[in-house]
Amino acid sequence: xxxxxxxxxxxxxxxxxxxxxxxxxxxxxxxxxxxxxxxxxxxxxxxxxxxxxxxxxxxxxxxxxxxxxxxxxxxxxxxxxxxxxxxxxxxxxxxxxxxxxxxxxxxxxxxxxxxxxxxxxxxxxxxxxxxxxxxxxxxxxxxxxxxxxxxxxxxxxxxxxxxxxxxxxxxxxxxxxxxxxxxxxxxxxxxxxxxxxxxxxxxxxxxxxxxxxxxxxxxxxxxxxxxxxxxxxxxxxxxxxxxxxxxxxxxxxxxxxxxxxxxxxxxxxxxxxxxxxxxxxxxxxxxxxxxxxxxxxxxxxxxxxxxxxxxxxxxxxxxxxxxxxxxxxxxxxxxxxx
Amino acid sequence: xxxxxxxxxxxxxxxxxxxxxxxxxxxxxxxxxxxxxxxxxxxxxxxxxxxxxxxxxxxxxxxxxxxxxxxxxxxxxxxxxxxxxxxxxxxxxxxxxxxxxxxxxxxxxxxxxxxxxxxxxxxxxxxxxxxxxxxxxxxxxxxxxxxxxxxxxxxxxxxxxxxxxxxxxxxxxxxxxxxxxxxxxxxxxxxxxxxxx
Numbered sequence: 156x157x158x159x160x161x162x163x164x165x166x167x168x169x170x171x172x173x174x175x176x177x178x179x180x181x182x183x184x185x186x187x188x189x190x191x192x193x194x195x196x197x198x199x200x201x202x203x204x205x206x207x208x209x210x211x212x213x214x215x216x217x218x219x220x221x222x223x224x225x226x227x228x229x230x231x232x233x234x235x236x237x238x239x240x241x242x243x244x245x246x247x248x249x250x251x252x253x254x255x256x257x258x259x260x261x262x263x264x265x266x267x268x269x270x271x272x273x274x275x276x277x278x279x280x281x282x283x284x285x286x287x288x289x290x291x292x293x294x295x296x297x298x299x300x301x302x303x304x305x306x307x308x309x310x311x312x313x314x315x316x317x318x319x320x321x322x323x324x325x326x327x328x329x330x331x332x333x334x335x336x337x338x339x340x341x342x343x344x345x346x347x348x349x350x351x352x353x354x355x356x357x358x359x360x361x362x363x364x365x366x367x368x369x370x371x372x373x374x375x376x377x378x379x380x381x382x383x384x385x386x387x388x389x390x391x392x393x394x395x396x397x398x399x400x401x402x403x404x405x406x407x408x409x410x411x412x413x414x415x416x417x418x419x420x421x422x423x424x425x426x427x428x429x430x431x432x433x434x435x436x437x438x439x440x441x442x443x444x445x446x447x448x449x450x451x452x453x454x455x456x457x458x459x460x461x462x463x464x465x466x467x468x469x470x471x472x473x474x475x476x477x478x479x480x481x482x483x484x485x486x487x488x489x490x491x492x493x
Numbered sequence: 494x495x496x497x498x499x500x501x502x503x504x505x506x507x508x509x510x511x512x513x514x515x516x517x518x519x520x521x522x523x524x525x526x527x528x529x530x531x532x533x534x535x536x537x538x539x540x541x542x543x544x545x546x547x548x549x550x551x552x553x554x555x556x557x558x559x560x561x562x563x564x565x566x567x568x569x570x571x572x573x574x575x576x577x578x579x580x581x582x583x584x585x586x587x588x589x590x591x592x593x594x595x596x597x598x599x600x601x602x603x604x605x606x607x608x609x610x611x612x613x614x615x616x617x618x619x620x621x622x623x624x625x626x627x628x629x630x631x632x633x634x635x636x637x638x639x640x641x642x643x644x645x646x647x648x649x650x651x652x653x654x655x656x657x658x659x660x661x662x663x664x665x666x667x668x669x670x671x672x673x674x675x676x677x678x679x680x681x682x683x684x685x686x687x688x689x690x
Contacts, residue, residue: 195563196589203580204591206655209620265501371520379558381524388517395509 168232171347175354176232181224183362190370190387194378235354242357242401243309259305267294267303292406296321308398308405315409319416324439326446327416333449334423338415346415349408356401364394429455531556534587535570541582544607544651544663547573547593557587565589577602579624579652594625594651601627601649605665608674610683612662617653618687622662626650629688630664632681641684642677645670650685 168177192201205213231238244259246252267290274286294310295302299317304310319325335343367390374384421431424441432438447453538553545551552570567573567588576593596602614620622628630645645666652663662685666674 196565200580200589200592208655210655259505262501262503269500371517375520375524379524379527379561381521384524385517385521388513388521391509391513391517 168229171351171354172228172232174351175235175358177225177228179355179358179362180228180231183366184220184224184227186366187370190383193383194374194380231358235358238357238361239354242306242360242398243312244305245309246305256305260303263294263303263305263307263310264300267300270294271297292409307402311402311405311409315412318409318413319420323416323420323435324442324446325416325420326442326450327412329446329449330420330423330442333427334415334419337422337426338419342415342419346408346411349404349411353401353404353408356397356404360394360397360401363390363397366390367394530559532559532562532568533557534562534566534568535573536585536587537582539584541578543580544577544665546575546577546596546599546602549574553585555585561587563589565591567593575599577651596649597625597627598647598649601647602651602665604668605649606668606671607651607663608666608671609656609661609663611658612653612660612685614660616683616685617660617662618685622650622653622685622687624650624652626687628664628685631684631686632677633684634681636680644674644677 189198192198196204208216244256246256270286270290274283274290277283277286290297292311292314293307294300295313295317299321302313302317304313316327319327319330338346367388370387370390371384374380374387420442424431427445429441429445432441444453444455448455533554534557535552536555536557537547537551539551541547541551549570552573554570562568567590572590573588573593576595579592579594582588582592610616616622626649627647628650629643630648631641631643633641649665650662651665652661654661654663
């Protein structure tokens with residue numbers, strides 16, 4: 156029955172809803188319910204009482220619980236954007252949080268400078284490469300250090316966002332919504348997979364911490380169950396573990412995002428009926444123009460008309476004299492063997 | 494001499510783990526040793542099995558932390574003595590009201606056997622049958638030629654519960670008439686009837 160419910164939910168809401176919202180909510184709602192029953196009447200008694208319930212009452216309770224969990228999961232799912240931004244370091248404009256944000260941005264800046272110093276002091280090329288690749292993955296590029304974020308996750312995602320602009324002049328925020336519909340399902344699936352893992356880990360991190368922060372004070376103030384208190388406190392290290400996993404997922408997601416821009420940016424140019432630029436400078440100018448066009452409505456220059464295609468069979472005609480000349484230049488023995 | 498610079502420390506990590514490794518054990522210790530006013534309660538002196546009639550000898554008085562006492566907790570020994578247990582009661586643990594049932598007549602449970610019979614909605618009177626009820630038991634043979642037999646005029650319903658295979662009614666059948674019950678209920682449907690008062 157549970158498998159059927161999961162399949163139905165997956166079919167209706169999608170895999171990302173199931174993983175990133177429904178399962179975390181189900182897990183922590185189940186744990187909270189068990190804890191509540193254990194504290195108020197004992198889990199064994201509650202289970203015995205459950206066994207004695209009529210089938211209709213059980214069905215109603217199960218249906219009510221499933222609906223409550225789905226609604227809570229849907230709320231969490233809708234809040235994913237806010238949750239990710241919170242973990243990235245986009246915090247409310249409160250004085251204390253502004254101070255914390257500035258302090259942490261300064262800390263990451265110092266770390267970047269520390270790594271830079273290490274790279275300058277490094278003895279071998281391998282060591283320098285390792286340090287610089289860490290800087291590239293975990294921090295914004297050197298000429299965008301003013302865009303440093305107050306969290307590790309925020310800096311990883313920021314580095315991935317800046318990459319297309321740094322390489323090709325692509326404004327990811329403007330171009331991504333137009334590029335996304337052109338991606339092949341397998342490319343999109345890979346990207347969604349990484350994103351789902353990231354949001355799942357962040358949901359788990361948030362709920363684990365919330366579980367500890369709610370239940371530990373309740374148990375400490377209202378009961379003397381220190382054993383349950385210690386069990387609930389384990390949500391705290393679990394939240395840390397989930398955040399570390401989310402950081403790793405963000406690295407993988409960032410890599411995938413970079414690869415998507417590297418491989419598929421020309422698909423968007425073709426779809427927009429724009430010429431493929433011949434070199435990096437021309438491409439940068441073209442993307443900057445497109446960015447301005449989409450974002451500020453500045454008109455695009457009309458592309459130069461393409462040269463007419465060569466006549467059919469032209470390549471063969473052009474290659475024939477070259478083949479003839481090549482044959483003539485061979486030694487006579489080789490020509491006889493042929 | 495070329496000194497290697499130290500990486501900048503993140504106090505957030507210290508704060509995070511400090512909270513876990515210092516505050517959590519301290520609060521747990523405080524919880525374990527806090528002096529809550531104990532309440533003297535009657536509790537089972539030993540593990541009691543289901544459908545056991547509680548006597549004064551089965552009980553002792555134990556000090557239980559006040560926080561563990563709820564509105565459902567039985568605080569008076571007289572509310573336990575003479576009642577029977579619906580489920581196994583662990584030793585020295587407070588008893589809740591739902592775990593024991595009053596017996597209308599001690600004779601109905603003395604020298605009886607707990608016998609479970611499969612039940613449907615009609616047998617349990619549409620859900621109205623409760624532990625502690627007194628019912629008449631009749632058997633209706635499957636063969637139409639044989640007449641129904643009224644076996645017992647008053648039998649105590651020990652429990653009505655949901656088992657894996659369906660609903661079950663547990664009756665206190667007099668041990669002396671156990672064989673008669675077996676004989677007459679073979680190839681017959683057991684019917685329960687409660688007197689309307």
